[in-house]
Amino acid sequence: MTLKLKQLFFVTLIGFSLNSFGQTNTTATTDTTYWVKGTSISLNFNQAAFSSNWKAGGVNSISFGGLFSTRANYARNKTTWDNAFELQYGVVNNEGQSTRKSADRIYFDTKVGHKLSDSKWSIFGSMNFLTQFTKGYEYGEDAVTGDETKTLISNFMAPGFLTFAWGMEYKPVDFFYVRLSPFAPRFTFVTDDDILDNPETSNYGVEDGSHVRQEWLAFQLLSELNKDVSENLNLKLRYLMYANYEEFSGDKIDHRLDAIITASVTKYINTSLTLNLLYDYDQDDQIQLAQALALGFQYKFGNAAK
DSSP: OOHHHHHHHHHHHHHHHHHHHHHHHHHHHHOGGGEEEEEEEEEEEEEEOOOTTOTTOOOOEEEEEEEEEEEEEEEETTEEEEEEEEEEEEEEEETTSOOEEEEEEEEEEEEEEEEOTTSSEEEEEEEEEEEOSSOEEEEEEOTTTOOEEEEEEEBTTBTEEEEEEEEEEEEEETTEEEEEEEEOOEEEEOOOHHHHHOTTSOOTTOOTTOSEEEEOSEEEEEEEEEEEEETTEEEEEEEEEEEEGGGOSGGGOEEEEEEEEEEESSSSEEEEEEEEEEEOTTTOSSOEEEEEEEEEEEEEEETTOO
């Protein structure tokens, strides 16, 4: 991607985001009754230490993670405007290994909808953006020296996914919706030449000599559940399916499932279990899995903080 194209992309994305939240603040100042907002900040710290003669075995370790999540949803008459922004990052250090990432995610979703009559169906247009903060590595061990080896496999905007979608949304209740998008063009960015030029790494479907893959004809299904199962227990599920019409077959349909169960111990202390399942044939022909269990501090504010 040329420098000019990079600048144009980021100026467009940042401008779109600032305009969205800027309009949110302006509208809220004049009339807040149409807005439902909520922000959640979580910090988690885990530590384990063992003496040299601890017979049960174990590895000394320290880990830290943080999650910032905010939402701003507007509804007036038949018009809706939903915005979600999430930042997540975590690191872990096990004795004998270098510090490694345990979580890394930048996510933004904005959607404008218009209800059809008084039904639970709406027509909508949306924009979705996903990438990460820092470099990601695949770790190994040198067969001769036994030293740790690492191969760069991802970075900020490598990959980065920008998806636009138009279609129908079904929302029977406030905590659940399904979006069906028969037209959902997606742009996959890989701006790091070290990843593109390394034959041992995935290029995420981006062709040699290019930094962007364009998929114009595609179908997307996005569904989300965000519900308080009980007073102190919240369940979040987000499922995404993406199918390119030009390469349509069962093994080339992308699937992603994100699940978070959060239990409040006190007002500011909670424990959470996170599960991520991903299948993307441009990255790997097997299902990718990530899981984390954490205990930490959480602060919520706003009338939609979950």
